[in-house]
Amino acid sequence: MLGGRPLRSACVRSFASQAPRSPHRPWPNPTPLAQLRSTAARSPFCSPRRAPLAHRKLHAETLKTEKLSPNQHRLIFLVILTGTLVIGGDLIYFTFYHEPVAATLTPEDFRRFKLAEVFPVTHDTSLFRFTANLPQADSPAGIPVPSHVVVKDHTCQVARAYTPVTYARSHFDLLVKKYENGSVSRFLHDTPVGDFVEMRGPIVTLPYEANSVADIGMIAGGTGITPMYQLIKRILRDPSDKTRVTLIFANRTPADLLLFNELEILAAAKPERLRVIYTFDSAGGAIMSDMQSKPYSIGLIDKTIITKHLPPPELGREAAVLVCGPDGLVKHVAGAKPNEGDQGPLGGLLKELGYEARQVFKF
Numbered sequence: 001m002l003g004g005r006p007l008r009s010a011c012v013r014s015f016a017s018q019a020p021r022s023p024h025r026p027w028p029n030p031t032p033l034a035q036l037r038s039t040a041a042r043s044p045f046c047s048p049r050r051a052p053l054a055h056r057k058l059h060a061e062t063l064k065t066e067k068l069s070p071n072q073h074r075l076i077f078l079v080i081l082t083g084t085l086v087i088g089g090d091l092i093y094f095t096f097y098h099e100p101v102a103a104t105l106t107p108e109d110f111r112r113f114k115l116a117e118v119f120p121v122t123h124d125t126s127l128f129r130f131t132a133n134l135p136q137a138d139s140p141a142g143i144p145v146p147s148h149v150v151v152k153d154h155t156c157q158v159a160r161a162y163t164p165v166t167y168a169r170s171h172f173d174l175l176v177k178k179y180e181n182g183s184v185s186r187f188l189h190d191t192p193v194g195d196f197v198e199m200r201g202p203i204v205t206l207p208y209e210a211n212s213v214a215d216i217g218m219i220a221g222g223t224g225i226t227p228m229y230q231l232i233k234r235i236l237r238d239p240s241d242k243t244r245v246t247l248i249f250a251n252r253t254p255a256d257l258l259l260f261n262e263l264e265i266l267a268a269a270k271p272e273r274l275r276v277i278y279t280f281d282s283a284g285g286a287i288m289s290d291m292q293s294k295p296y297s298i299g300l301i302d303k304t305i306i307t308k309h310l311p312p313p314e315l316g317r318e319a320a321v322l323v324c325g326p327d328g329l330v331k332h333v334a335g336a337k338p339n340e341g342d343q344g345p346l347g348g349l350l351k352e353l354g355y356e357a358r359q360v361f362k363f
């Protein structure tokens, strides 16, 4: 008995008696009962109230010696203080100062991207650089091109598509024209640098395969240049892609021209693969001095300019014409595009010139 409870010596005995014995290594003698008793009495789980008097005294002595010295108190206080300061500091840092890891784009759900910089390009168009963590563009596991992202104005839950002109590892750039009465374009232009904007993507606009056609003609108006620019860069960067591209780029005036330097650099590097022809609704004052040596025309895009520069419809499967721009330009050139997922019937100048619907794509 210990403290009024029977010791389970029977169990100890029966376990010892059942244990296999080796002739070389004799099984140790079972712990003597007396030793078990004194061990149990010293055990911290043993209640001193139930223990014999001698053991209770011993327990009291032990408690006395376990009292903390002032130095130990100070040490514990310091440890608690340090812990509190470290945890509190971390909380303040992560709440107010920590820069969240840049997000990556996913087509499925909206994520927040930080507006890192804004570069004004023309009187109504700016380039918006967003910090991101992206895979290599054009690589097999990377960002597909041509593709767009969907930008949400979280203040009114309206979303619009925009085609990044750059997908880099650490950022992507949107070239956005501001419509004074527009929703999302105005929201983007009013967003201060450092704020976050919700976006999802990339969403493939046109599945493109290298060398699927020999000649691509492009007709772009204003910010409609963005998917064309993406595709041109992809084609020219890929050494296995031998496709030739001719771009007719329409703007209201030379002052509205977008990506002029970028296009000129690409065309100068591979003149046999890329030609750019500029058209302006009106000269709008002096034509930029840079334009003097470039092929350009004044007036709306017409049959003459298309026939002169774009691959002819007779090339059949070897020719494609891509069109992107304001609704008026798309309708004038290729017939209206009713909505996002619907190309609508081919119409306009391209139809009159004999192109087939399968040769034409409206972004």
Ligand SMILES: Cc1cc2nc3c(=O)[nH]c(=O)nc-3n(C[C@H](O)[C@H](O)[C@H](O)COP(=O)(O)OP(=O)(O)OC[C@H]3O[C@@H](n4cnc5c(N)ncnc54)[C@H](O)[C@@H]3O)c2cc1C
Binding pocket: 148, 160, 161, 162, 163, 164, 174, 175, 176, 177, 178, 179, 180, 181, 182, 183, 184, 185, 186, 205, 223, 226, 227, 363
């Ligand atoms: C695949 C794709 C890629 C695109 N890429 C780009 C890009 O790279 N860059 C770019 O700048 N744009 C791009 N766009 C266009 C862009 O998605 C938006 O349509 C554009 O920015 C206008 O959107 P918003 O919300 O600012 O204007 P909205 O609110 O849609 O208004 C657009 C225009 O319509 C007028 N309007 C609005 N409501 C009315 C009304 N009730 N009655 C009459 N007029 C009205 C506005 O005044 C404005 O002029 C792309 C479009 C698509 C489909």
